[in-house]
Amino acid sequence: MNEFRMPSLGADMEAGTLVEWKVAVGDRVQRGEVVALVETDKGIIDVEIFTEGVIESLCVQPGETLPVGTVLAQLSGAGAEAEAEAEGTPPPEPARPAKRDGAAPAVVHQHPDADTPTATDALGADTHATVGARRRATELGIDVMQLTGTGLDGRVTLADVEVLAGFANGDTVVQLPAEPATDTRDTPAAAMRRAIAAAMTRANRDIPHYALFRDVDLSRALDWLTAHNEGLPPDQRLLPAALLAKACALGLRRVPTLNAYWIEGDLQPVESVHLGWAISLRGGGLVAPALHDADRLPLPELMHRLADLVGRARRGGLRSSELSEATCTVTSLGDRGADGVVGVIYPPQVALIGIGRIAPRPRVVGDAVVPRPQATVSLMGDHRASDGQTGGRLLDIIDDLLQEPERL
Amino acid sequence: MSQQDTRAMLAEALASVAPEADFDTLREDEDLRDALELDSMDFFNFIVAVHKATGIDIPERDYPKLTTLAGALAYLAR
Incomplete structure (x- = not known):
């Protein structure tokens, strides 16, 4: 028996609302198939499944x-486990550490007040807290299982333990909002704002950023x-x-x-280059879906996919794999934004590339x-x-x- | 295509790149990119949609002529 769980579509997601099942009990599903529509503060997402099998029951x-x-x-279904282990698929069991190329990190989040068996089951002892946090907690005689994590996917971090123990410098305790995405008073924009606030606060606190700049001549x-675009119909231009x-x-x-x-x-290099492309949303907030295998796409194909991703x-219609991989x-920033950008890395990524506005400027030649x-x-690099x-x-x-450019 | 049809087509093209935009409050001389917060990829998608709806080939050098509603109506009426 395999379980299909609410996926984590990025470090800033806490919860999602099931909008529609795309499958029924008895249906056979394939890896990569869209099985449900889930509303998050990034819009309605097509959620894919990464195990193969037959739907036994729909629990929600x-x-x-x-x-x-x-x-x-x-x-249920034969081969489900083997499929789940296949390269490039996110882990079906949230409790499994993500050490696989191309896979999103294990998706576990401890809901602050979730003490139901389901939520507890999802939290293996190994993923509830980081190694450092467990070690420090043991030293201090604190039970990490009683703590609410603010780390990646809700893990208890060393910082959480230190805060509790009163050793943290400063007196501000960073606390994730209890139920950002489920607060019915929130507009979607407000929910997204809070989710971004939580993720970016954590990123800015945990990641020692360094920043480098280079003025690139784009003539x-x-x-x-x-020259390339000349004579091409609009939909084929770059x-x-x-x-x-x-x-x-x-x-x-x-x-x-x-x-x-x-x-x-641990630094875990990923073999495939799935380029996140930050898109600012008009209602406020932003989303950075992945352009899968961007390094291997010929330019016309890459352009087509990029335009499609923005559209x-x-x-609506972004896929879960695009949001998590x-x-x-x-x-x-395009041709109308600011000249340069110092951004915040989106964990668990370790770098962020910023491109300022393209504009004519003096250059020594x-x-x-x-x-x-x-x-x-x-x-922006993660100095760790x-x-x-x-x-x-x-x-x-x-x-x-x-x-x-002719070699790109 | 009558001017009314062209206007409706433009509204549809803009709705496809900016679904939340309020087309009715858009002034004719307003820069679409500012009024609807279109980035370069959105504007590209808008041009592609107009091209698909009209069959008119819009060279890149003419893009600036389509940055306002009035400009686009005049350009497509030629």
Whole structure:
């Protein structure tokens, strides 16, 4: 018997509301099949299943709001376990540590007041607290199982233990809101704001960020783009964003330390480059779905997928795998935004690439100062996972790639 | 295509890239990108939608002519 649980669609998700089942009892489901629509504060998401089998029972009804990790359906079927172990699939059991390439981290969140057997079952002893937190708690004689975590997927972190023990510097205790996504007084925008607030507060507290900058001359890339687009129908033209995304993805493939997750004190490089693309939503907030295998997509295909991703972020229809599998995020401000960006890394990722507005600016070329279209590309790195030299190498590679756009 | 049809087509194209936008309050001379907070990818999707609905090939250099409702109506009426 296998269980299908409410997935964690990113570090800022606490709960989701089942909108519709796409399957019925008795249906056979395949890996990657969309089985349910779930409303989160990022909109209505097509949730995929990553085990194969036959639906035995549907445990919840549409309309119910449930914490991440709640069992939604039971499945039976031969080969379900083997399928679940296959490369590149998120773990079906939230209690299993995520050490697999391409997989999202284990999806466990301890709901602050969830003491039902279901929620407790979802919390294996291994995932309830980090190694450091368990060790420190033992030293202090604290039972970690009694603590509510603020770490990744609700894990109790060392900081949580220290706060409780009164050793934390400062007197502000960072507490996640009890039920951000389920508070009926909240508008979706307010719920999203709170979810982002919780995730970013945690990221800013836990991740020692470093930031690097590089002014990239985009004249060759843009000239190449104009020539490429000439004579093509509108739907086949490329935008600068496609070149930038491809350059970032190829760069990440060559600097695997930055295409990785930081989980429980370990750097876990991911083989595939699933580029997160930050899209700001008009109601407020943002979403950064993954462009799967961006490094391997030819430019026209990458452009098509990017346009489709942005369209679905607006209309609805993002898939759960897109929300949970990004390995490094790019935030590109387009041609009308600010000149540069220092952002906050989205855990468990270990880097964030920022691309400022493309605009003509003076550049020294030989002995002359000439106007050139440029963008300030920034790299925020998690200093636990990498050092500035590694980050600088990524910026070097991205810059070089953009000087030879025909090779992208 | 009558001007009324063109207007309806534009409304539909904009609704596909900005579903929450209120088309009725949009002024004709307002920059669509500002009024509807369109980013470059949204504007690209808007142009593609207009191209698909009208069959008119809109070269990149003409994009600035379609950044307002009035501009787009004039451009497509040619």
